[in-house]
Amino acid sequence: NAGVTQTPKFRILKIGQSMTLQCAQDMNHNYMYWYRQDPGMGLKLIYYSVGAGITDKGEVPNGYNVSRSTTEDFPLRLELAAPSQTSVYFCASSLNGMTSSTDTQYFGPGTRLTVL
């Protein structure tokens, strides 16, 4: 199993450009998540999905969009990139999500995004 994969690894965008961060998992997990990690700030949840076709906002959703057309894929879309979106983005997946307090989240290697 590859686990959770993310592409690209690094990306530099100009202000106003758009891009899609790709995330895929091969563990047949129902739940998928997008986090951003800024220095000294831990992980902030952007969006999550409880299954194909179902998504919901996390703590910091503004400026982002997601879709979940399949169980495996959960892309994150930035429509109009802003410097405040410079961050490291992590995708994660888990089997039981919020239905279990002992659920384990598996993280991808991250995408480092810089907006200039």
Added chain:
Amino acid sequence: TQLLEQSPQFLSIQEGENLTVYCNSSSVFSSLQWYRQEPGEGPVLLVTVVTGGEVKKLKRLTFQFGDARKDSSLHITAAQPGDTGLYLCAGAGAGTALIFGKGTTLSVSS
């Protein structure tokens, strides 16, 4: 709003020393998780504690969940350079998303 405060934020020690990292909140959590993150990689789960007062050991790492399930600690005995990384605690509530602390960056030099 549930918050998790981690301390210290940074820790730089010599190989062989002991250390403790703390994770505190005013809220009660169903469980507390500890993750370790190495540079350029995603976090990896180390342990989940569920019961108040619970103690779990993972080789030289000892994790404790407070009796009231509001706080947790991670103790490392005889730290090694391979322990270097960012340690994150995360709390799970009933039907809510994980809340992450800001992390403790540990550097162990030989």
